[in-house]
Amino acid sequence: MKKVKVVVIGAGVVGMSTAVCISEALPFCTVTILAEKFSPDTTSDIAAGILLPKEIPGVPLERQQRWFKGTFDHLLAIAESPLASEAGVFLSSGYQVFKEVPSITKPYWADTVFGFRTMTDHELKRFPNHKFGQAVTTIKCESLRYLPWLEKRLTKAGGRMKREKVTDLQQLAHSYDVIVNCSGLGSRSLVGDEQIYPVRGQIIKVHAPWLKNFIRDGNGNAYIYPGIDYVTLGGTRQVNDWRLEVDTDDSKGIMERCSEFVPSLRTAQVLGEKVGLRPGRSNVRLEREWLQVQDRQVPLVHNYGHYSWGISLSWGTALEALDLVRKSLHEKPPRARL
Numbered sequence: 393m394k395k396v397k398v399v400v401i402g403a404g405v406v407g408m409s410t411a412v413c414i415s416e417a418l419p420f421c422t423v424t425i426l427a428e429k430f431s432p433d434t435t436s437d438i439a440a441g442i443l444l445p446k447e448i449p450g451v452p453l454e455r456q457q458r459w460f461k462g463t464f465d466h467l468l469a470i471a472e473s474p475l476a477s478e479a480g481v482f483l484s485s486g487y488q489v490f491k492e493v494p495s496i497t498k499p500y501w502a503d504t505v506f507g508f509r510t511m512t513d514h515e516l517k518r519f520p521n522h523k524f525g526q527a528v529t530t531i532k533c534e535s536l537r538y539l540p541w542l543e544k545r546l547t548k549a550g551g552r553m554k555r556e557k558v559t560d561l562q563q564l565a566h567s568y569d570v571i572v573n574c575s576g577l578g579s580r581s582l583v584g585d586e587q588i589y590p591v592r593g594q595i596i597k598v599h600a601p602w603l604k605n606f607i608r609d610g611n612g613n614a615y616i617y618p619g620i621d622y623v624t625l626g627g628t629r630q631v632n633d634w635r636l637e638v639d640t641d642d643s644k645g646i647m648e649r650c651s652e653f654v655p656s657l658r659t660a661q662v663l664g665e666k667v668g669l670r671p672g673r674s675n676v677r678l679e680r681e682w683l684q685v686q687d688r689q690v691p692l693v694h695n696y697g698h699y700s701w702g703i704s705l706s707w708g709t710a711l712e713a714l715d716l717v718r719k720s721l722h723e724k725p726p727r728a729r730l
């Protein structure tokens with residue numbers, strides 16, 4: 393039987409997850425990833441990788457819950473298996489603290505993670521100037537390990553990867569039966585989506601193996617995430633800022649804010665500094681359209697715009713993209729516009 397040819401554009405956490413989901417669930421498809429950049433050079437490789445998303449306004453909570461739970465359950469199974477270390481996935485406990493009581497005190501994912509609770513006054517005493525806090529055990533998924541691990545999984549399932557910048561979807565549609573767009577910020581030029589914009593984020597990697605639990609300020613401008621090889625300190629959120637160079641003032645600010653939480657960080661050895669551009673969008677674009685190519689209609693599934701929650705929602709959104717691909721293969725396209 394002739395195989396269905398699927399192309400996935402993008403090799404960040406969203407594209408890799410989507411490609412693996414499709415190739416493992418639909419063995420009658422051959423999946424090819426085309427991407428300008430692969431790990432370790434994607435935005436996903438910069439991410440701290442904590443599963444702690446904010447609510448996305450305008451997306452039904454039930455759908456966000458499905459995206460988060462799909463990701464959490466998938467990663468939990470890895471975290472509890474002998475593959476955990478190679479895949480860079482593990483349970484991580486810590487605090488999210490707030491200077492003012494937030495409008496949402498119980499996030500939608502509270503019953504999916506483990507041990508979610510409001511912090512006690514005794515715990516909050518460690519964080520002067522903070523009035524409210526949440527204690528939680530969630531998952532940390534480190535892309536620098538996880539993406540190469542997904543690449544292997546994709547290859548095992550028969551998938552292929554090729555370094556290529558896509559500029560013309562019509563052209564691509566001549567060679568493939570289904571196109572899946574997971575190009576993140578690249579969608580601005582690839583599909584002309586002006587709703588997507590960069591939100592610059594800088595982080596510092598430090599050697600501080602004495603730290604075991606994460607601390608995050610509710611506004612995301614200070615966070616400390618202990619990982620396998622280093623501790624990630626962040627962060628910045630600079631809207632419409634395309635600079636990829638490290639800004640020394642940003643580094644100073646990050647170190648200052650994080651040291652207020654943990655003064656011993658001032659003595660920690662700095663291992664590196666990195667900048668990534670989050671694919672900012674008011675909501676994730678996860679939908680199917682039909683691309684008209686001469687006398688054919690080719691399904692084009694979009695899965696991009698994950699903003700600050702791309703790791704947190706990666707597998708759940710990939711599962712929904714898989715559903716859209718599956719449906720497209722069974723549906724008759726709308727009548728061609730001639």
Ligand SMILES: Cc1cc2nc3c(=O)[nH]c(=O)nc-3n(C[C@H](O)[C@H](O)[C@H](O)COP(=O)(O)OP(=O)(O)OC[C@H]3O[C@@H](n4cnc5c(N)ncnc54)[C@H](O)[C@@H]3O)c2cc1C
Nearest residue numbers: 403404406428429436441442558576578593668702703704
């Ligand atoms: C400092 C920082 C910390 C973060 N921390 C977290 C965190 O703790 N938890 C969390 O959930 N999220 C976090 N994020 C957000 C997360 O990194 C993003 O949401 C996620 O990486 C988006 O993944 P993606 O695959 O959509 O995009 P990307 O990783 O940017 O991948 C896009 C892919 O598309 C390719 N591409 C683009 N255009 C084209 C084209 N025309 N042709 C071919 N290929 C193309 C690129 O080369 C790349 O392979 C953080 C982000 C930053 C910057």
Ligand SMILES: O=C([O-])CC(=O)C(=O)O
Nearest residue numbers: 440593608612615627700
């Ligand atoms: O805010 C955080 O805790 C980490 C993150 O997602 C980001 O910097 O985008």
